[in-house]
């Protein structure tokens with residue numbers, strides 16, 4: 001899968017540009033605040049339907065304008081996929097693929113696959129548990145349409161159940177409603193957990209090998225799903241459900257006091273271990289960065305295994321942060337997939353990529369000032 005062309009109109013600091021990308025490697029060079037990340041973000045938006053910067057749709061509209069257009073032409077093995085997103089002030093964004101309107105954002109997700117490695121990726125290792133849950137939710141939503149559906153459902157159930165817990169603390173007779181909500185919660189929560197366990201097994205299979213290669217065999221990377229339900233990693237679905245019911249039954253009094261659901265995938269986490277030690281506390285900045293890189297690259301393999309087609313890799317401002325060994329490994333790794341790199345500096349980059357087929361764009365103030373092919 002690759003992007004052929006990007007067309008942006010009144011999108012962030014781009015007034016109107018249309019660029020054709022190379023199938024393999026594309027490099028965008030420019031000073032700070034010229035629009036490099038904005039450009040990568042537009043590709044992400046065309047794939048996921050929203051920004052990786054957690055910004056509202058409206059913030060994508062060029063300041064002072066009423067609407068913004070993002071059009072990205074993809075080539076997939078099964079043919080072209082043209083994605084058109086129109087964002088207007090005070091109205092719902094309009095998404096079309098190959099000219100046909102898509103009603104729900106979730107129907108867009110999974111049509112194309114993008115993997116991003118940016119300075120923020122480090123938060124995967126050193127950030128809060130919610131960062132890792134978000135990672136799981138975003139990746140699994142791309143791979144499994146049913147996951148996205150379950151997640152939306154689970155979130156609604158959670159909200160209702162929390163409301164009920166609040167009510168019970170005022171009116172105890174509401175307790176008799178709890179079993180119904182417990183059942184809803186356990187059924188969809190267990191499915192979500194099971195998807196996550198399966199996904200992590202795959203990521204681990206690939207990331208372990210990648211990490212071994214990048215570190216020359218000196219570090220062993222390991223992932224463990226850490227659940228609010230306790231030790232469930234080796235349980236089957238029925239056993240997880242039983243554990244879940246048990247936690248809810250035993251923990252009800254605590255939940256009523258806290259007025260919140262204290263068990264389930266909305267509180268789970270992943271332990272990332274390097275040589276058996278929790279990397280969040282016991283690893284250097286460089287080790288964390290390498291672990292994040294291994295996890296992100298493993299995603300590429302997982303997507304390939306699932307979809308039989310490689311995703312597109314976006315590397316935002318990360319090459320300068322890696323030492324030569326890691327840089328070279330990365331360059332070697334991306335040989336078969338379309339990669340879009342941004343950087344402030346070209347000297348070093350052009351040297352290590354000199355033998356690659358590529359297209360280089362110089363970006364200034366939302367405009368392409370020069371292209372080298």
Ligand SMILES: Nc1ncnc2c1ncn2[C@@H]1O[C@H](COP(=O)(O)OP(=O)(O)O)[C@@H](O)[C@H]1O
Pocket residue numbers: 011012013014030031032033034035036037038039059060061062063
């Ligand atoms: N909605 C918008 N309209 C116009 N300009 C914007 C908008 N959102 C962000 N910008 C501009 O984009 C710049 C940041 O661009 P960015 O892509 O993050 O730069 P970089 O090249 O450093 O990655 C900001 O300085 C801001 O001026």
Ligand SMILES: [Mg+2]
Pocket residue numbers: 036037038316317
């Ligand atoms: Mg940037």
